[in-house]
Amino acid sequence: VAHILLVDDNIALAENLAEILLDAGHTSAIFHHPAEALSCFHEMMYDAAILDYKMPGFDGVALYTQLKQKDPALRAMIVSAYADDDCLHIAKQQGIQGVLTKPIDISAFFDTLSTLLQTA
Amino acid sequence: MEHLFDEIKRYIGFDSKDEARLSTLAVLVQPHIYSIVDDFYDRILRHSGAKQAITEGAPQVERLKGTLRLWLQEFFVGPWGYEYYERRARIGRRHVEIQLPQQYMFTAVNVIRGHLIEIVWGLKEGCGIENVHSINKLLDMELAIMLHTYREGYLSKMKQNERLVVYGQLAASIAHELRNPLSVIESSAFLLRRRLPPDPNIGHHIEKIEGQVQHANRVITDLLDMVRDKPIRAEVVDIQALTFSYWESLPEVKKSRLKIEIQESLPTLWADRNQVLQIINNLITNAFEAMHDQVLVKIYTVENTMHILVNDNGKGVDSVSRARLFEPLFTTKSRGIGLGLALSRKLAERNGGSLILSQGPLPGAAFLLVLLLTSEDKGGPHLTG
Numbered sequence: 396v397a398h399i400l401l402v403d404d405n406i407a408l409a410e411n412l413a414e415i416l417l418d419a420g421h422t423s424a425i426f427h428h429p430a431e432a433l434s435c436f437h438e439m440m441y442d443a444a445i446l447d448y449k450m451p452g453f454d455g456v457a458l459y460t461q462l463k464q465k466d467p468a469l470r471a472m473i474v475s476a477y478a479d480d481d482c483l484h485i486a487k488q489q490g491i492q493g494v495l496t497k498p499i500d501i502s503a504f505f506d507t508l509s510t511l512l513q514t515a
Numbered sequence: 516m517e518h519l520f521d522e523i524k525r526y527i528g529f530d531s532k533d534e535a536r537l538s539t540l541a542v543l544v545q546p547h548i549y550s551i552v553d554d555f556y557d558r559i560l561r562h563s564g565a566k567q568a569i570t571e572g573a574p575q576v577e578r579l580k581g582t583l584r585l586w587l588q589e590f591f592v593g594p595w596g597y598e599y600y601e602r603r604a605r606i607g608r609r610h611v612e613i614q615l616p617q618q619y620m621f622t623a624v625n626v627i628r629g630h631l632i633e634i635v636w637g638l639k640e641g642c643g644i645e646n647v648h649s650i651n652k653l654l655d656m657e658l659a660i661m662l663h664t665y666r667e668g669y670l671s672k673m674k675q676n677e678r679l680v681v682y683g684q685l686a687a688s689i690a691h692e693l694r695n696p697l698s699v700i701e702s703s704a705f706l707l708r709r710r711l712p713p714d715p716n717i718g719h720h721i722e723k724i725e726g727q728v729q730h731a732n733r734v735i736t737d738l739l740d741m742v743r744d745k746p747i748r749a750e751v752v753d754i755q756a757l758t759f760s761y762w763e764s765l766p767e768v769k770k771s772r773l774k775i776e777i778q779e780s781l782p783t784l785w786a787d788r789n790q791v792l793q794i795i796n797n798l799i800t801n802a803f804e805a806m807h808d809q810v811l812v813k814i815y816t817v818e819n820t821m822h823i824l825v826n827d828n829g830k831g832v833d834s835v836s837r838a839r840l841f842e843p844l845f846t847t848k849s850r851g852i853g854l855g856l857a858l859s860r861k862l863a864e865r866n867g868g869s870l871i872l873s874q875g876p877l878p879g880a881a882f883l884l885v886l887l888l889t890s891e892d893k894g895g896p897h898l899t900g
Contacts, residue, residue, distance in 0.1 A: 405695050411702035418709065476694035497698035498732055501705050 397512050398440070399423040402432045402458060403447035403474070408497075412445060412474075415501065429458040438466040443511040448475030448482055456482075456489050463490075470511040474499055520600040523659050533649040534593060540646060541591035544634055551630040552583045558626055565619045570883055571873060572817065582606070587627070590653060603657060607664030608838055613871055620661050628654055675842055683742040690735040697735075701728045737854045740862075741843060745790075747865055751889050752784040752791060754814060754821060761795060772808055773799065778815040785889040786866040794859040794870065798825040798882050801855060805829050811877055816888065820868075823884040826875030840872060859884075 399416055401423045403409040413423045424441070426432035429450050444462065446455035453461075455473045462469055472493035473486050486494050493507035517525075524530075556576055559565045569575055586606070593599060610620065628651070635646045704724045711717050755777050762775060784791065795812075802810040802825060813824040832840060839845045841860045846853030856870075863870040868886040875881035 405699065407699040408695065408702065411699060411706060414706055415702060418706075474698075476691050476698070497694040498701040498728055499698055501702070 397421045397442035399508075400426070400432065400436070400441040400444040400446075400462075402426045402429055402444070402450070402455070404428065404450045405447065412499075412504075415504075419505065429453050429455075433458065433461050436462055436465055440466070441469065443508065444469055444471040445508075446471055446473055448473050449477050456485050456491065459491055460489055472507050472511060474504075518597065518600075519663060520597060520656075520660070523656050524595075527652050527656060529595075529649075529652045529656060533652055534595060536646055536649040537591045537593065537653065540635060540650075541588070544587070544591055544631065547630065547634055548584050548587050551587065551627060552580050554630065555583060555623065555626050556580055559619075559623070564616070565622070568613055568615050568619070570613075570817075570822075570869075570871065570885065575874075590657075595653070600660060603660045604664050607661040608667070610661065611664055611668035612838060614869075617662070617665055620658065624654055624658055671842075679742075679843055686738055687742045690738045693735060694732070697728050697731055700724065704728070734854075737858050740793075741854050741858050744865070747787045747790065749785055749787055749866070751893065752786050752788045754784050754791070754823070755781055757788065757792060758795065758812065758814065761792060761799075769803060772803070772810060774809065774811045776811065776813045781814065781821070782816060783889045784821055785887050785893055786868070787862075790862045790866060791886065794862050794884055795823065795825070797855045797859045798884070802827040802829070802880070805880075809877065811875065813875070817885075819888055821886045821888055823886065824873065824875050824881055825884070826877045826881040827879040828877040829879035831879050832872060837872060841870075856882075 399421055401409050401412055401416075402425075403412070404427050406427055409425045409427065413425055416423050426435070429446075429452050444459070446458055448455040450458070455471075455475070459469075459471050459473075462471075471491050472495060473482070473491055474495045474497060475482060476497040483494050492511055495503060495507060556579065559569065560576070569579075589599065589602070631650050631654075632647055635650060636643050704721050708718070708721050711721075758775060758777065762770060762773060765773065799810060799812070805827065809828045811824075811826045813822075813826070815822055836845075836847050841856050842853075843857035844853045845857075860870040863884055863886070866886060868884065870882060870884050873881045873883035
């Protein structure tokens with residue numbers, strides 16, 4: 396059982412992902428604002444993070460770099476409606492392990508998740 | 516407004532005397548038509564640049580020769596009215612469509628001019644120089660018409676580009692944003708499938724939802740690919756393996772309708788694998804969507820290029836659609852936004868190739884995708900199969 400941080404301003408999608416994760420035996424905490432997620436974040440809280448790319452305030456990659464300052468071991472994937480090559484490149488540079496395009500291919504989602512959890 | 520043909524005639528001073536001279540010359544030129552046309556195409560085939568317009572080899576040359584013989588006959592017999600102009604313009608538009616560089620129009624007309632002057636100069640009766648003038652007048656009018664079709668082509672392309680830039684960015688941001696609701700629909704369908712009892716009726720509807728989400732997402736992806744220039748990741752591509760795995764991914768009902776003919780020991784391509792797959796998928800999907808029961812894919816090499824022909828047994832493309840087929844936002848289907856062919860051509864060109872409307876063994880539409888082989892400095896030619 397893993398505990399996952401879910402940050403997406405699309406509330407309906409975040410809830411669905413949480414439900415899909417729960418089916419797979421994982422628990423999660425949902426945040427709709429990156430600032431909120433950051434302020435409630437502590438080291439060792441989560442086994443992995445699933446972050447939306449485009450959000451109010453700062454994007455998923457910026458959020459990840461901030462979270463990593465509090466927990467350098469944190470692994471993350473980006474799910475994005477805007478996943479283009481630039482986004483992919485920046486994410487890789489920042490050490491993000493996976494970038495998935497919305498709509499999300501569920502089997503690719505679990506593949507990426509298991510990589511995150513294995514390397515955690 | 517004065518018709519363009521009248522305006523050209525008036526400027527150049529082409530009148531009934533010229534018409535009478537050309538009519539008289541018709542009989543004298545007739546015996547030379549075959550040799551003029553043969554020389555015309557010999558020159559094209561000997562020229563490395565010009566011969567790129569010939570994409571289908573000998574049978575195409577034979578067809579084109581027939582067209583040129585007719586062109587020459589009409590040149591001398593007229594009548595030189597609006598219908599004449601329209602027929603000439605149609606040929607010009609065809610040149611624009613296959614993207615024949617303009618310089619070859621002039622060089623090719625020069626070949627014809629040389630032959631005709633030689634024939635007329637040697638005539639015993641009649642005034643040689645006046646005959647030469649009449650021929651020159653009409654040949655230059657022919658060039659003016661062809662140039663005009665290029666202008667038409669450029670203007671429509673410019674308008675099209677303006678339209679794309681303005682609406683493209685807007686459409687791209689809408690398309691991006693639509694992926695959010697789509698991802699909710701998709702993941703909810705996924706959860707529904709798990710939560711609901713295994714009832715085939717319910718399953719059927721969930722499949723429909725998933726299928727439509729995929730369709731919507733494809734439209735979005737095509738649109739975004741059209742608006743932005745995706746970087747090319749060229750690599751050695753085994754086209755035979757690529758085509759085979761594509762075929763394997765198709766549902767059974769489509770597999771049986773798709774026939775693939777591949778030349779033995781094909782060399783490899785140098786291209787972006789995903790983009791090649793995207794083009795082939797677009798062409799084959801188009802053919803299937805038009806309800807054609809048979810689709811043929813032929814893959815073979817012609818000199819240093821790979822030819823991939825996608826041909827169906829439908830009604831083909833009518834002459835009105837033909838000219839606009841590769842324009843973005845042009846579609847003959849009741850569904851779809853008309854990006855498939857425009858995008859496919861753009862991707863082909865970005866990979867150093869081309870995509871044109873062609874002819875094939877089946878009577879319906881035939882699209883010819885021409886791509887580059889792996890060159891020796893990239894480790895080619897590799898042989899597959």
